[in-house]
Each structure stands twice: as structure tokens, then as C-alpha cells.
Amino acid sequence: MKKIIKTSVLLSTAVILGSGLTIVAHAATDKTINWTESADLSTLDPSTVQELVSDDAITASGDGLYRNDASGKPQLSLAQSVDKSADGLTYTFKLRNGIKWANGDPITAQDFVYGWQRTVNPKTKSVYAYLYSGIKNADAINKGQDKTLNDLGVKALDDQTLQVTLEKPLPQLTAELTMPEFFPQNQKFEEKVGKKYATTSTDAISAGPFIVKGWNGSSNSYELVKNPNYWDAKSVKTPKITVQTVKDQNTGYNLYKQGKVDFTTLSSDQVRASQKRSDYKVIPTAATRYLELNERRVPAFKNAKVRQAISYAINRDQLANHVLRGTATPATTFTATRLAKVPGTTEDFAKDAQVKGAIAYNEAKAKSLFKAGLQETGTSKLNLQVLTDDSDASKNTAEFLQSQLQKLPGLKISVKEVPAKQRIALTTGSRKFDIAISNWMADYADPSTFLDLYTSDSSFNDGGWSSATFDAAEKAAKTTDVNDDSKRFADYKIAEQTIEKDAGVVPLYYASSATLFRTSVKGVVANTTGAQYDWKWAYKH
Numbered sequence: 084m085k086k087i088i089k090t091s092v093l094l095s096t097a098v099i100l101g102s103g104l105t106i107v108a109h110a111a112t113d114k115t116i117n118w119t120e121s122a123d124l125s126t127l128d129p130s131t132v133q134e135l136v137s138d139d140a141i142t143a144s145g146d147g148l149y150r151n152d153a154s155g156k157p158q159l160s161l162a163q164s165v166d167k168s169a170d171g172l173t174y175t176f177k178l179r180n181g182i183k184w185a186n187g188d189p190i191t192a193q194d195f196v197y198g199w200q201r202t203v204n205p206k207t208k209s210v211y212a213y214l215y216s217g218i219k220n221a222d223a224i225n226k227g228q229d230k231t232l233n234d235l236g237v238k239a240l241d242d243q244t245l246q247v248t249l250e251k252p253l254p255q256l257t258a259e260l261t262m263p264e265f266f267p268q269n270q271k272f273e274e275k276v277g278k279k280y281a282t283t284s285t286d287a288i289s290a291g292p293f294i295v296k297g298w299n300g301s302s303n304s305y306e307l308v309k310n311p312n313y314w315d316a317k318s319v320k321t322p323k324i325t326v327q328t329v330k331d332q333n334t335g336y337n338l339y340k341q342g343k344v345d346f347t348t349l350s351s352d353q354v355r356a357s358q359k360r361s362d363y364k365v366i367p368t369a370a371t372r373y374l375e376l377n378e379r380r381v382p383a384f385k386n387a388k389v390r391q392a393i394s395y396a397i398n399r400d401q402l403a404n405h406v407l408r409g410t411a412t413p414a415t416t417f418t419a420t421r422l423a424k425v426p427g428t429t430e431d432f433a434k435d436a437q438v439k440g441a442i443a444y445n446e447a448k449a450k451s452l453f454k455a456g457l458q459e460t461g462t463s464k465l466n467l468q469v470l471t472d473d474s475d476a477s478k479n480t481a482e483f484l485q486s487q488l489q490k491l492p493g494l495k496i497s498v499k500e501v502p503a504k505q506r507i508a509l510t511t512g513s514r515k516f517d518i519a520i521s522n523w524m525a526d527y528a529d530p531s532t533f534l535d536l537y538t539s540d541s542s543f544n545d546g547g548w549s550s551a552t553f554d555a556a557e558k559a560a561k562t563t564d565v566n567d568d569s570k571r572f573a574d575y576k577i578a579e580q581t582i583e584k585d586a587g588v589v590p591l592y593y594a595s596s597a598t599l600f601r602t603s604v605k606g607v608v609a610n611t612t613g614a615q616y617d618w619k620w621a622y623k624h
Contacts, residue, residue: 097155099620100364100600100607114623116321116604117344118616119329121474122503123303127295128281129263130202130209133507135524135615140326141263142614143307144289146314148176148195148245149260153608153620155528157257161190161267161290161314162245171566174247174256175240183312184269185289192239198268200232210511210542211264213535214526217256217561219248252565258527261613266290292319292619303328307618320606320622332475336599345601345623350475351408354597366596369422369611370524371414371533372480374469374589375510378547381517383465388456390586393518394442395449397487403592406483407476410597414590415442417582418533418575421593421611422525426568432530436579442590446490453491464493467517470509473500477520480591484520510545519545522594525612530575531560532612537587548587553578 120136129141150160159165162176182190202209203224215221219236223229236248249256259265272288279286284298289310298305304327309319327344329335335347349357357363376384376393383389399413412420416433423432457463471481478500485496496518501509510519525532536543538557539550556577564570582588606620 097151097153097608097610097617098366099153100366100604100609113322116324116618116621116623117346118324118326118618119335119338119344119347120326121328121330121348121476122472123301123328124298124305124326125504125507126281127284127287127298129198129266129268130207130211131281132263133210133511134503136503138263138614139616140295140305140307141266143291143293143324143618144287144295144310145263145266145291147260147262147266149257150619151261151608151610151613151617155610155612157261171252172249174249176245176247178243178245179314180243182290182314184272185294185310185312186272187312188269188271189242190267190290191242192245193242194267194269195245195265196235196237196239197270198266199237200235201268202264203235204232209264211262213542214259214262214264217249217251217253219250251562254565254568254571255527255529255531258529258612262526263614289313292316293324315619319619321618324618324621330474339599339601345604347599348476349410349597349599351406351410351479354408354410357597357599360599362599362602364598364600365410366598366609367421367611368524368594368596368615369419369528370522370594371417371419372411372520372522372591372594373414373417374484374591375516375519375521375546376548376586376589377514377516377518377545379514381465381467383457383460383462384546386456386460387585388452388459390456390589392449392451392453392456392491393488394586394589395445395452396491397484397589397591398444399442399592400444402480402483406479407592408597410476410595411592412595414592416579417588417590418530418579419523419525419593422533423528423530423572426572432572432575433579436576436583438580438583441580441583450491453494457493464495466495466497468497468499469518469520470499470501470506470516471520472503472506474503480520511543514545516545520591521545521588524594524615528612530572530579534575534578534582537582546588548582548585550581550585550587553581553585553587556581 122136126137146160148162149157152158163179164177166175203212203215203221205227212225220234238246269288273280276286281287283300284295292313293307294310296306307324309322332350336353338344339347378384403411403413415437418433420433425435469481471477481498488496509515556574560571560574604623608617
């Protein structure tokens with residue numbers, strides 16, 4: 084019996100901007116949508132993508148076995164059917180007839196095999212390879228213990244039939260299969276362009292609704308042009324979308340008022356001036372902005388009291404309501420709200436897992452803990468640097484944190500502002516930072532998308548925080564309790580409460596985007612998880 088996996092506990096949502104809750108067929112027009120992003124595109128490689136801007140572009144130009152629909156639910160896309168074995172360990176996908184790459188090459192099951200093997204291959208250095216954990220032999224291959232890529236549990240039975248074999252049930256698998264890291268890849272094309280693959284638009288190839296054009300690897304603008312060979316091209320209504328980087332929100336605001344762009348994010352001052360406009364929209368996300376404290380570089384951060392002091396020193400209400408007006412809600416957990424419900428209830432998982440008072444503002448307690456922590460580490464003072472992106476919101480946040488943290492006796496804070504691509508290289512790459520302002524938007528609607536980041540062996544655990552209690556809860560969720568959603572979520576609750584109480588990271592706020600969004604633009608899907616924007620169904624009238 085063919086079936087699509089459904090998990091009742093998920094709360095994944097999406098909003099179709101400008102067109103209500105359903106996609107309405109609309110005659111294609113020649114009107115171009117003009118979009119802005121707050122950071123430059125850094126890669127078109129689905130195996131190595133790490134940030135939202137590139138995720139948006141790769142999702143626009145790519146496709147997977149599943150694609151999220153307008154309500155944020157995974158629906159079959161390049162696959163037309165899936166058969167799941169009774170034990171939940173084997174999935175057999177049948178691909179659609181006649182699906183093609185943008186250059187006319189057929190998309191086959193072997194393209195998925197190649198793409199998945201490439202992502203898991205340790206030589207690729209994909210930080211998202213951990214998502215494959217649970218697929219047969221994925222962990223052993225990624226750790227270099229198994230040198231044979233063909234041992235990965237993915238096989239092409241024929242050109243149209245893909246078989247996936249698991250070592251254990253993966254409740255989140257369907258949601259993960261919408262992600263770029265699970266997209267097919269064209270081996271012949273990649274071998275032809277070699278090391279240049281995905282570093283420019285001409286060295287990348289599309290299997291999705293659009294083709295990326297005009298990106299040279301460092302340019303701050305590019306175009307998304309409709310892909311006539313896309314299997315569902317009839318649903319793609321707009322012929323072209325231009326995307327440009329606008330880091331300065333005043334620039335974006337002025338471009339919007341001049342009619343030169345159709346979308347821009349707003350600063351807190353601009354929010355005050357725009358809230359009554361019909362084209363003002365707050366776009367929710369399942370995202371948390373937080374601080375990473377690098378224990379590898381700052382030994383004092385190994386002390387829980389020092390970490391907790393940093394957290395208690397921050398007035399999150401003031402940050403959210405005065406510095407980031409309209410774009411933030413004070414965080415009380417690491418896992419974002421609006422992500423998942425506790426099984427069998429309507430309770431938001433994050434709210435249920437909150438340890439009251441663990442993530443809060445208490446200046447007196449912060450000073451006391453900091454003094455005690457420094458004494459325990461044999462340190463009298465710390466000179467630390469906060470690393471942040473060079474976007475307006477990030478810079479404003481960093482300046483606020485500098486003023487807050489320097490209230491701790493013996494702590495001096497400086498700020499380093501760099502482009503998002505460099506910040507990622509300095510954190511997840513070389514880990515050359517003291518404190519980093521990081522952001523995580525859920526890849527899929529399950530607590531694991533947040534909590535898996537901070538196991539002791541996670542490639543995303545940039546600060547080196549470690550907790551045996553946290554690791555044990557994570558392990559139980561993936562092994563003994565994997566088939567029982569109630570027990571699995573109870574494990575994740577233990578993990579969430581552990582990272583809160585121990586200040587493994589320092590949550591700041593749950594992020595939203597306050598925007599001006601042209602009312603003539605319809606059908607843009609804003610996801611709370613995964614790629615933030617999907618333009619497949621967008622059009623401008």
C-alpha cells in the first residue's frame with residue numbers, strides 16, 4: 084500500500100503572502116518581481132549550503148522528492164509515489180515520468196544516489212551531513228569508518244525507482260526530504276565544471292522552478308528566470324524575479340518608496356512609521372537568535388556560572404521592544420516557538436519545555452554569578468569580542484549587548500562586524516570567535532532540528548558545550564523512544580531544559596521579519612521552517 088508519512092505532532096506552517104490561504108490560478112504576466120535579501124548569496128551547492136539566503140536560491144532553482152506546499156506540509160514533488168515497508172525501514176520512491184534538468188538531461192534515481200552520497204562523503208565537508216544519521220551506513224561513511232560510498236542506504240533500482248534503507252525509524256524523514264541537502268545532483272554536469280561547481284550561476288544547474296542567472300560568485304544581485312523544463316512549469320506564473328542584497332534598511336526603505344523593489348525588511352524606526360500601512364506585514368518564523376560562547380577559545384566559559392551570568396545580564400524585553408521593535412519576541416527557550424506541539428495536545432513544545440526563570444533578566448544575580456565564576460576559574464577580568472553579521476539588526480543587537488554585558492564587573496566587550504558568509508566561516512568553520520550572535524531557523528517542524536545542534540559531537544556545536552544529560556536524552560529520542568512520539572518529545576524536553584539551565588547557549592529572541600510587501604505581489608510562500616521564501620507560485624499583477 085502506497086502512503087505518505089504523516090506525523091500528527093508537527094506544527095509546520097506557511098503563509099501565502101498576498102493571496103489568502105489557497106493558491107489561485109493566474110495568467111502568467113511579464114511583470115518582474117523585485118526582491119531584496121539582507122545578505123549576499125554565498126553558494127548554489129545543495130550539499131554545503133549553510134544559510135538562509137542561499138537556501139532560498141537553491142530552493143527556487145531546485146526540487147526534491149518532496150516540496151513543502153503553501154501550508155508548510157511536505158507533498159510529493161519529483162516523486163509521484165512512495166511505498167513504505169511495514170517495519171518503517173525501507174522507502175521505495177517512484178519518480179515522475181519525463182522529469183528533466185534545465186539543460187534537458189533526464190532526472191533519474193541515480194541523480195539522487197549521487198547527490199546523497201556526495202553530501203555524506205566527508206570530503207565534501209557538509210555540515211548538514213548529520214541529517215542523514217539513521218540512513219543505513221551514513222554515520223560510518225561520514226566519519227570515514229566506511230570508505231565505500233555505495234554502502235549508503237540509497238539505491239537506484241532503475242531510472243525511475245529509488246530505494247532508501249534505514250537503520251532505525253526516522254519520524255522526521257519526510258520533512259527532511261524537502262531540504263536542499265537531499266536534492267538530486269547531476270554528476271555529469273558537476274564533473275564537467277569541476278571545482279567551480281555551484282560557485283557561480285553558470286556553474287550550477289537547475290531542477291526546480293527557476294534558473295539562477297547573473298551571479299558571478301561575489302555579485303550582490305542575480306535573477307531567477309522561469310525554467311521551461313521544470314516538471315510543474317504550469318504552476319510557475321512569473322517569468323523573472325530579480326534579487327538584490329540590501330544590507331542597509333534605510334536603503335531598502337527608500338528603494339521601496341521609489342517603487343524599485345517590491346519587498347524590504349524594516350528597522351525599528353521604520354516599523355513605527357509603517358505599522359498602519361496596508362502593505363506592512365510581519366512574517367513569522369520558527370527561528371531563535373542566540374549567543375554562542377566559545378569554550379574552546381575562552382576557558383572561563385567552561386564555568387556554568389560565567390555562562391549563566393552572561394544570560395542573566397541581558398534585558399531581552401528591552402532588546403525586543405525598543406531595539407528590534409516589530410521583529411522580535413523575547414526568548415525563554417532555545418527551541419523556537421511556533422515549531423511543534425506536544426503530542427496529543429495543543430501545547431507549544433517550547434512553552435511546555437520552558438524552565439521558568441532560567442532565561443531571564445536579573446542584573447544582581449548576573450553580577451553575583453559572574454564574580455563567583457571568575458573566582459572559580461582563577462580569573463579577575465575578561466576582554467571578549469562579540470562577532471556579528473553586518474546587517475542593521477545584527478549591528479544594533481551587538482551594540483545593545485555590549486552595553487548590557489559591560490555592566491558585569493571585570494568584563495570588557497568589543498564588537499566585530501563582518502558579512503554573514505565570513506561570520507559563518509569564523510564560527511562553524513575555523514571557530515575563531517569568543518562570543519557569536521547566531522541565528523537558527525528550523526529546517527523542519529520537529530524539536531530535533533534545534534536540539535540536535537548541541538550534542539557533544541555535532542558539527543554545529545561551535546562553542547564546544549557538552550552535557551552528559553543532554554546527550555543521553557538526545558540518544559534516547561533517536562533510539563529506544565524513536566517510535567513513541569510521547570516519549571520522544573519527553574526526551575527532547577529534558578534536553579531543552581538542560582541547555583536552558585546550564586546556559587549551553589544564550590537565547591536572545593524569537594525572530595520575525597517586519598516588512599513592506601507590495602500588495603500587487605501574490606503567492607509568495609513564507610515558511611516558518613526550511614527555506615524562508617518559496618517563489619514557485621508567486622506572480623505580480
